[in-house]
Amino acid sequence: MEIYSGPYLKVNYESDNNRFINSWKSSPNTTNEFKQELLHYLSALEKVNPTQIIWLQQNFTFHIDDPTKLWVEENILKPRFKAGFIKQDKDGYHPIAFVVGKDVLSHMEVMGVFDEPSPSVFNPKHFATEQEANDWLNKEFPYESDSNIRNTEITFKGLDDDGNAIIEFKESPYEISNTLKVIKSIIDENNFIKENIENFSSLTKREKETLQFIIKGKNNEQIAKEMHISLHTVRTHRNKVWKKLQITHLLDCLKYKSFFS
Structure with missing residues (x-):
């Protein structure tokens, strides 16, 4: 059932699971557009009070800066945390799942909402596919990551039409959250060096x-x-x-x- 459909964000509700499935029809272009959609989303949350949430980030390309991350924490996440409908599981995660979109850098900033500049009240998980996110929320997630077995592949694919190097990174989809965090730390460190050399x-x-x-x-x-x-x-x-x-x-x-x- 459709709960909200705005200029950018669409919210569907699965009553059987008491679950919101949020998807971006297109990505907001400005901070104000992003905030307005989240405020409408908050209103939908307060009316229905779902206990599980999936975010489908396929079309999301907006890069969230630090002030906006803090705004999201104070105005969206903390009110819902205080409402008490989203409960932490035995592993310390809340039933909030993000499915990574094509714009990996944007998704890294989404991850940063929960990690930077300070830890969030919520601890979500990130997945490569919607099916994996559903399996986890349904407690049917059949996969266990073995940290001793690494099948990482990094391949140089040549140059694009603008002369930029194309690097292909292959990793187990069940390690995607940790992999993105590692990549983000490398990028942040590299940017810091460039800016302060x-x-x-x-x-x-x-x-x-x-x-x-x-x-x-x-x-x-x-x-x-x-x-x-x-x-x-x-x-x-x-x-x-x-x-x-x-x-x-x-x-x-x-x-x-x-x-x-």
Whole structure:
């Protein structure tokens, strides 16, 4: 039964399973369009109160930024969590399933809604196909992943018409959630390096050495001993590192770990 059909989002209801099946007819183009559809979706949730949810992301290409992720958490997820209809299972997951769409980067941002900038109140699972999502919600999921058996294949497929490299990544569909998280961390790290290489390159050799010790968790006294310099010199190096990297907090400093790996 169709519950809602908006410009972009369609919501169907399976009464037998008390389940919403949400699918994107097309992807919103702006943050406002995305938010408006989710507010209509929230109204549908409050009327029906389903206990299970499937999101079909095939046509979803909107990239969700961090402020929007926080908005979703505060205005959509937390109210439903407090309503108490979505219960956590014995493995710590809530009966919310996402089926990955073609735009993998967009789906990574969807995953980020539940992980970044801070953990969400809900813990969903991600699947390669709608059938797998249904099987899991129906408690008929017949697959067990063996972390000791890896059949990953990465193949270079050549260049597209614009000269971009095409890389094909093959992995067990039952590992798709973990695989996407790994890929996202690699992409995020690579983007961080690109965006901050100029600041990092401005550090002197000794400042980089100081930074590396800071990342390893060494305090000023330990750094002074390791580098055979005075505490005053360590403080000078540290202050220059902070200034050149334009950071104010130790957590920002730790992000530069990728430059030493």
